[in-house]
Amino acid sequence: MKTRQKKIVVLMDGSAFANGKAAEAMRMAVGLTLRNPGVHLFLMDGGARVLGAREPYREQQALFMEHLNAFLDLGCPLVLEETQGGRPKNLLEGSGMESRSKKEVIRDITDSDLVILLQGAKPKQEDPERTPEVSPAGEDPLSILHIVRKTPGGLFYQVVRSQGRALRLTVVLFPGADLGVSDLPARILELAARKKQGRGSGLRPKISYSELLDLVLQHQKVFCW
Amino acid sequence: MHANPQDRTEAAKLGILVLSRQHRNDLKSISLLAQVAAKRGIQVEMFLMGDGVLHLGDPCLERAIRNGAKISFCALNAMQRGLDQDPRYPWGAHESSQYELACIVESSDRFLAFT
Numbered sequence: 001m002k003t004r005q006k007k008i009v010v011l012m013d014g015s016a017f018a019n020g021k022a023a024e025a026m027r028m029a030v031g032l033t034l035r036n037p038g039v040h041l042f043l044m045d046g047g048a049r050v051l052g053a054r055e056p057y058r059e060q061q062a063l064f065m066e067h068l069n070a071f072l073d074l075g076c077p078l079v080l081e082e083t084q085g086g087r088p089k090n091l092l093e094g095s096g097m098e099s100r101s102k103k104e105v106i107r108d109i110t111d112s113d114l115v116i117l118l119q120g121a122k123p124k125q126e127d128p129e130r131t132p133e134v135s136p137a138g139e140d141p142l143s144i145l146h147i148v149r150k151t152p153g154g155l156f157y158q159v160v161r162s163q164g165r166a167l168r169l170t171v172v173l174f175p176g177a178d179l180g181v182s183d184l185p186a187r188i189l190e191l192a193a194r195k196k197q198g199r200g201s202g203l204r205p206k207i208s209y210s211e212l213l214d215l216v217l218q219h220q221k222v223f224c225w
Numbered sequence: 226m227h228a229n230p231q232d233r234t235e236a237a238k239l240g241i242l243v244l245s246r247q248h249r250n251d252l253k254s255i256s257l258l259a260q261v262a263a264k265r266g267i268q269v270e271m272f273l274m275g276d277g278v279l280h281l282g283d284p285c286l287e288r289a290i291r292n293g294a295k296i297s298f299c300a301l302n303a304m305q306r307g308l309d310q311d312p313r314y315p316w317g318a319h320e321s322s323q324y325e326l327a328c329i330v331e332s333s334d335r336f337l338a339f340t
Contacts, residue, residue: 209260
């Protein structure tokens with residue numbers, strides 16, 4: 001029987017508005033607190049693109065802010081990724097929000113029991129800064145499975161690179177998904193479109209749905225991109 | 226939870242969230258995973274919300290239901306999109322709420338969030 005409440009992170013960047021998910025995701029975050037006060041909201045890129053949304057996202061932003069204010073009224077943590085541009089002025093004065101570096105954000109993601117990601121799929125140039133590393137694991141390294149449905153954004157690569165040296169990572173690509181790089185510190189597998197179609201080139205073995213399920217159950221954490 | 230990879234019958238619960246409309250192939254993959262898990266005796270609960278409710282009635286999801294997966298959805302989102310006016314509503318799925326999603330999250334051994 002589970003007695004420890006999970007640490008849950010809902011992470012979003014500006015693309016959540018562009019694809020119409022932001023307000024619903026924020027409503028979901030509030031709903032999750034009904035059973036768990038340990039829900040954290042992380043806004044990337046300083047939150048500027050999420051909190052400063054302009055037309056044609058005004059209506060969605062109004063709904064988003066309504067749910068965000070409820071989230072903050074419940075005392076739930078809001079974390080903004082530090083950026084050089086500074087935080088959105090006046091929108092969150094007195095809210096108790098925190099700023100954290102990308103390294104800290106990635107560490108928090110890795111330490112969480114569940115991460116719900118609303119992040120753009122459009123690949124972007126990785127930050128020129130050196131990818132921060134998660135602290136080396138102890139004797140029993142954490143195992144994390146990353147499931148990728150489409151070409152992921154920059155944060156995926158930063159997270160995997162920072163986790164890879166200390167943890168046991170597996171990446172599974174859904175049919176049609178691909179990665180922009182080939183040197184990630186992870187075992188990379190492809191989910192066969194139908195029944196397993198045999199081994200690929202040797203670099204990316206194909207797995208069946210049953211094998212994917214095994215991986216989901218065997219890894220201690222699963223991130224879906 | 227540290228799942229024992231050798232014991233496939235270990236009682237486990239898999240939660241799946243679909244928060245937006247998925248590409249056809251992705252929905253197929255998600256549904257197939259749910260089917261495989263349900264056939265293996267794992268308790269599967271899928272929750273649809275946002276534009277994800279537009280997948281209600283999809284043959285992929287109906288197959289998952291027939292194989293034992295439970296599919297719930299945010300009733301508010303469904304009504305906002307006029308789905309409750311369809312005579313086939315709710316297509317074998319369960320009207321639900323954000324509270325029940327929170328319960329699924331807390332009770333699942335593994336939770337997959339497809340946003």
